[in-house]
Amino acid sequence: MLRLHVKLAHPQPxxxxxxxxxxxxxxxxxxxxxxxxxxxxxFYSKRSIDRIYQLKGMDKGHPLxxxxxxxxxxxxxxxxxxxxxxILRHHLPGPYTFVLPATREVPKIVQSKxxxxxxxxxxxxxCMALISGLGHPIISTTxxxxxxxxxxxxxxxxxxxxxxxxxxxxxxxxxxxxxxxSSVIDLTGEEPQILREGSADLSWLGGGEE
Numbered sequence: 001m002l003r004l005h006v007k008l009a010h011p012q013p014x015x016x017x018x019x020x021x022x023x024x025x026x027x028x029x030x031x032x033x034x035x036x037x038x039x040x041x042x043f044y045s046k047r048s049i050d051r052i053y054q055l056k057g058m059d060k061g062h063p064l065x066x067x068x069x070x071x072x073x074x075x076x077x078x079x080x081x082x083x084x085x086x087i088l089r090h091h092l093p094g095p096y097t098f099v100l101p102a103t104r105e106v107p108k109i110v111q112s113k114x115x116x117x118x119x120x121x122x123x124x125x126x127c128m129a130l131i132s133g134l135g136h137p138i139i140s141t142t143x144x145x146x147x148x149x150x151x152x153x154x155x156x157x158x159x160x161x162x163x164x165x166x167x168x169x170x171x172x173x174x175x176x177x178x179x180x181x182s183s184v185i186d187l188t189g190e191e192p193q194i195l196r197e198g199s200a201d202l203s204w205l206g207g208g209e210e
Contacts, residue, residue, distance in 0.1 A: 002170045003161065008032060011126045011172075019170050020133035027169030028052060030143055030160055031130060033067075034123040035095045035179045035199045036153055037160060039168070040067070040140040049109055049139055055167050057146055064110060065097050065118030067138045069131040074119050077105050077137065084187045093123040095179070095200040099186040110139065116188055126172060142181045153181065 002022070004015040019029050023042045028051060030039050039055065041048035043066055053060055068074045071088055078100035080088065088098060102110075102117040111117060120140065122128075131138055143154045145163050154160045157173040164171075183200035186193040192205055 001161065001165045001168055003157075004170065004172050006032070006126055006172045006174050008174045009125055011129050013129075015172065016126075016129040016133055019130060019172055022170045023130070023134055023138065028055070028167070029130075029170045029172065030164060030168055031172040032124065032126050032174035032177055033120075033140070033182075034093070034127075035142075035182050036155060036177050037143040037157075038067070038127070038140040039143045039164070040138045042134065043110070043137040043139055044107065046107065046109055052139065052141060055164070056141060056144070058141075060109075061113070063112040063116070063118055064139050064141055065120055066110065067120050067122060067127055067131055067140045069128050070121065073131075073137065074100075074121065077103055078117055078119055079103060087187065087192070088121075091200075092121040094121070095123070095182045095198065096120065097182045097184045097196075099184065099188060099195065101188055114188070116186075118184065120182060122182075126174065155179075 006015050023029055026045050026048050028041050028048055030037055041052055097118045097120045099116050099118050102115050106117055143160055144151050155178050156176045180199040183198040183202055184196035186195050
């Protein structure tokens with residue numbers, strides 16, 4: 001595993017390019033987001049997506065979200081109605097994952113049975129640089145391991161290297177991150193529905209506070 005020590009506010013271009021090359025070549029990367037560390041791969045690499053399912057021990061029916069770098073890119077992969085566009089414009093970039101109807105641009109392996117997708121626009125310079133370098137979204141899931149019935153989120157790069165060092169190609173080490181995963185909100189119904197309470201403020205939905 002290649003371990004790159006990256007600056008969160010100003011990621012070094014040479015480190016970003018090395019990680020982009022790994023993703024473009026079908027590899028898997030771990031990188032800091034605006035909440036926790038993410039485990040991701042090229043949006044269009046089915047083989048790499050299959051590897052992520054195996055690494056996380058997840059059933060193929062479990063949907064994976066992906067990272068976009070702005071709302072125009074979101075609109076290419078998700079159907080965004082006017083009412084939802086206002087929500088996205090107000091809260092993104094930020095620590096939210098929004099579930100929206102998928103467009104035809106989205107590979108079927110990424111879609112749920114309901115033909116929906118989870119989309120994030122993280123407030124993270126590292127993520128933005130990776131997406132821009134790759135030229136399209138990155139499949140992303142929170143770095144974690146199963147401990148019996150419990151899920152243990154791995155927030156320290158040393159712990160991540162210990163658990164995933166033989167399984168991923170590159171770790172972008174931005175130091176420890178001790179936040180919660182993103183809050184997940186379903187926007188496909190008449191009213192927004194909270195699917196997971198995470199690091200983002202949900203008081204605007206009446207669903208709790210940060």
